[in-house]
Amino acid sequence: MSTQKMVTLSTITIGDILSGSICSGSKKVDPDAILPFIIVPIILVTGTISLNTTVILMGMTGMGVLYVISRPRKKNRSPFFFSWTLSSMLYMYLVYQLVVVKFFQITIIENFVFVTLVACTCYLFYKMKAIADHELTGSSKGKEYSPVLTADSQYCQICQIEVNERLFHSIWWDCCVFRPNYKYFLFAQICAFATIVVGTNYGLTTACHPFMSFGSIVLPENCDHVYAQFRTALIFVTCIYGLGYLLVVILVLLHQLYNVIPKCENPLQKFVDAFDV
Numbered sequence: 001m002s003t004q005k006m007v008t009l010s011t012i013t014i015g016d017i018l019s020g021s022i023c024s025g026s027k028k029v030d031p032d033a034i035l036p037f038i039i040v041p042i043i044l045v046t047g048t049i050s051l052n053t054t055v056i057l058m059g060m061t062g063m064g065v066l067y068v069i070s071r072p073r074k075k076n077r078s079p080f081f082f083s084w085t086l087s088s089m090l091y092m093y094l095v096y097q098l099v100v101v102k103f104f105q106i107t108i109i110e111n112f113v114f115v116t117l118v119a120c121t122c123y124l125f126y127k128m129k130a131i132a133d134h135e136l137t138g139s140s141k142g143k144e145y146s147p148v149l150t151a152d153s154q155y156c157q158i159c160q161i162e163v164n165e166r167l168f169h170s171i172w173w174d175c176c177v178f179r180p181n182y183k184y185f186l187f188a189q190i191c192a193f194a195t196i197v198v199g200t201n202y203g204l205t206t207a208c209h210p211f212m213s214f215g216s217i218v219l220p221e222n223c224d225h226v227y228a229q230f231r232t233a234l235i236f237v238t239c240i241y242g243l244g245y246l247l248v249v250i251l252v253l254l255h256q257l258y259n260v261i262p263k264c265e266n267p268l269q270k271f272v273d274a275f276d277v
Contacts, residue, residue, distance in 0.1 A: 048236075117195040132176055163178055165178045170185070
């Protein structure tokens with residue numbers, strides 16, 4: 001076998017997987033980009049064994065997230081975290097469509113609302129990352145980023161370049177968040193919040209005994225029986241996993257409100273500009 005046909009280690013994208021370029025050897029594969037797509041379903045399926053197993057696995061996952069957030073940023077240069085985000089979104093959506101919807105308790109309108117929220121969230125995060133990739137690589141031709149540095153430029157330890165108007169680096173999306181893509185990041189987090197709230201409520205009210213609250217709003221009440229069947233257990237575990245993500249999204253939004261925006265010279269104007277499409 002020639003060396004040109006050998007697959008070595010580097011980065012991989014979902015597009016590369018779908019296009020089959022991995023098999024042809026035109027792209028290099030980084031195991032860190034593949035592992036989350038294996039680990040996440042193992043966590044979800046293993047968690048269906050019992051409530052204790054679910055608590056242990058979710059607790060370990062939460063501690064792993066805290067460890068990643070607390071360690072030095074320069075050590076977070078890996079596609080693993082971005083792939084973890086993609087795999088989590090993918091598997092939670094698949095469980096919803098392939099398991100929750102099959103119980104026929106979700107109406108067409110409810111499903112349309114959820115799918116619309118998912119589409120909006122994905123689009124906004126895509127725009128955020130696309131702008132970052134375009135701005136920090138110079139152009140689609142792959143030119144290196146060589147900005148005219150200004151007084152508000154900051155050095156990103158993960159990207160290892162100076163970034164103008166940089167606010168922070170998101171390891172979960174593997175890109176810097178700065179002025180041009182910040183509005184998409186903010187909108188995407190708000191949409192993600194709404195998507196997880198709606199999706200987990202649909203899932204829990206399907207797997208658990210629901211009850212009417214606040215007029216026509218349905219909420220879960222008794223979930224003692226969910227581990228009796230694999231399908232209901234999988235829905236329940238996925239929803240608990242989703243609620244963990246919801247907590248992360250809430251912390252991110254609070255961080256924007258109390259740390260990012262106040263650091264601007266004019267916080268109110270910066271916040272308004274973020275929504276100025």
